[in-house]
Amino acid sequence: MAARLASSSKRLSSFLISSKVTPFCRAYSSTNIVGESPILVRDFIHSALYDPEHGYFSQRSASVGQLDSSIKFNQLQGRKAYMKYLDAIYKRSDISWFTPVELFKPWYAHGIAEAIMRTANFSVPLKIYEIGGGSGTCAKGVMDYIKLNAPTRVYDNMTYVSVEISPTLAKKQLETVGEVDSHLAKFSVECRDAADPNEWGHEEQPCWVIMLEVLDNLPHDLIYSKDQVSSWMEVWVQKTRDGQELSELYKPLEDPLITSCMEILDISKDGSTRGSMAGSFAKNIWAKIFPSPRKCWLPTGSLKLLQVLHGALPKMSLIASDFSYLPDVRIPGERAPLVSSKKDGKSSDLNSYLDAKGEADIFFPTDFWLLERIDHHCSVKLKPRDISSKKGKKRRTLTLDTSSFMEEFGLPTKTRTKDGYNPMLDDFKNTKFYLSVPTHNTK
Numbered sequence: 299m300a301a302r303l304a305s306s307s308k309r310l311s312s313f314l315i316s317s318k319v320t321p322f323c324r325a326y327s328s329t330n331i332v333g334e335s336p337i338l339v340r341d342f343i344h345s346a347l348y349d350p351e352h353g354y355f356s357q358r359s360a361s362v363g364q365l366d367s368s369i370k371f372n373q374l375q376g377r378k379a380y381m382k383y384l385d386a387i388y389k390r391s392d393i394s395w396f397t398p399v400e401l402f403k404p405w406y407a408h409g410i411a412e413a414i415m416r417t418a419n420f421s422v423p424l425k426i427y428e429i430g431g432g433s434g435t436c437a438k439g440v441m442d443y444i445k446l447n448a449p450t451r452v453y454d455n456m457t458y459v460s461v462e463i464s465p466t467l468a469k470k471q472l473e474t475v476g477e478v479d480s481h482l483a484k485f486s487v488e489c490r491d492a493a494d495p496n497e498w499g500h501e502e503q504p505c506w507v508i509m510l511e512v513l514d515n516l517p518h519d520l521i522y523s524k525d526q527v528s529s530w531m532e533v534w535v536q537k538t539r540d541g542q543e544l545s546e547l548y549k550p551l552e553d554p555l556i557t558s559c560m561e562i563l564d565i566s567k568d569g570s571t572r573g574s575m576a577g578s579f580a581k582n583i584w585a586k587i588f589p590s591p592r593k594c595w596l597p598t599g600s601l602k603l604l605q606v607l608h609g610a611l612p613k614m615s616l617i618a619s620d621f622s623y624l625p626d627v628r629i630p631g632e633r634a635p636l637v638s639s640k641k642d643g644k645s646s647d648l649n650s651y652l653d654a655k656g657e658a659d660i661f662f663p664t665d666f667w668l669l670e671r672i673d674h675h676c677s678v679k680l681k682p683r684d685i686s687s688k689k690g691k692k693r694r695t696l697t698l699d700t701s702s703f704m705e706e707f708g709l710p711t712k713t714r715t716k717d718g719y720n721p722m723l724d725d726f727k728n729t730k731f732y733l734s735v736p737t738h739n740t741k
């Protein structure tokens with residue numbers, strides 16, 4: 299349990315929550331998500347999380363928690379006191395979890411603002427987009443910091459556009475940022491799916507895109523192979539004959555997002571791996587005697603979002619933070635998600651994503667190596683084999699542990715307790731920051 303406790307905000311919360319029940323619609327079942335025809339796994343996950351009526355982020359006004367005030371870390375003795383303090387907050391509120399930008403407000407957002415200020419080109423007005431801004435704490439913190447620390451003209455001319463899929467959270471963001479009157483003229487919320495290409499215009503100017511804990515909630519696809527050597531199949535979700543349950547259906551690979559993702563990952567469609575003839579002969583025999591089914595989760599939601607962002611904002615710089623791994627995952631497959639549900643005030647993990655139906659959060663670890671490849675691929679439409687070489691690369695990218703990022707750009711002394719324990723640096727070992735800026739490479 300110690301590893302889990304120290305691992306992430308979402309995980310952390312699951313051991314501290316104990317009081318209230320978050321209401322959910324009992325009559326709604328996961329079979330309602332699927333109609334008469336089967337749907338791809340990513341479409342199932344999208345509905346379970348974002349269906350306007352029944353989705354996890356739509357029905358739970360408290361799916362993203364907001365602290366009433368900042369935690370005064372310097373007044374707490376150490377880890378024990380911090381845990382006790384958090385426990386009390388969770389007992390008082392109806393929320394599912396607090397994200398780092400919330401727990402460490404305003405310092406976490408200030409670190410992000412400082413990273414932007416050190417890199418931004420101030421000869422053009424500063425334009426920031428935030429995808430999935432939750433309760434608006436990041437937006438407010440970034441704008442506060444720029445107002446205080448950047449030349450006046452930078453703040454005066456800046457714009458901050460939040461693209462948020464949940465109407466409840468979009469409203470909350472306006473309230474949070476509106477606490478400072480002068481921010482409101484520069485801030486706007488667009489309530490829409492950021493991965494929908496039809497909703498974006500085209501922005502030729504340099505701009506920034508911030509995404510905190512968004513990639514983990516983006517839909518993924520699943521591929522399946524019945525043993526170590528058979529071809530990969532794409533996984534669809536269907537109703538069982540009596541309509542009472544859901545089951546997986548395996549179809550030959552066809553979906554373009556799935557096949558692009560496999561190419562970027564360098565997974566061959568026929569299930570083969572590189573090696574000698576003798577080696578693959580032995581593998582075939584082994585697979586026949588001891589067949590071991592394979593499952594692999596693909597971040598097709600991230601691929602789609604990055605394709606759309608690179609198309610609409612070709613000179614964007616990107617700051618994303620997310621979980622690099624998740625503990626105690628029960629769902630099978632590489633890069634598998636945690637499906638976490640809260641009932642009677644207690645969190646528990648489900649054994650199948652098919653049981654998620656609006657009251658469960660489905661979140662994935664981010665494979666940062668793969669994220670970087672996807673980013674390069676989308677920025678220039680590189681052929682997958684060229685991704686590893688410098689040829690044609692249009693991005694400079696960097697992946698940093700959260701502690702390294704905050705030590706570089708933030709003010710870590712502000713989140714240090716009396717005995718030196720610093721939850722922002724010490725408790726988020728399974729989260730990373732990804733930074734990606736355009737280069738002048740035009741070849």
Ligand SMILES: C[S@@+](CC[C@H](N)C(=O)[O-])C[C@H]1O[C@@H](n2cnc3c(N)ncnc32)[C@H](O)[C@@H]1O
Nearest residue numbers: 397430431432461462463464491492493510511
């Ligand atoms: C886990 S919350 C993180 C909230 C906030 N960034 C934070 O760190 O506190 C994920 C957020 O992304 C939003 N979101 C997820 N998918 C989205 C999409 N396709 N377009 C826009 N917003 C999205 C959710 O509604 C929610 O606000």
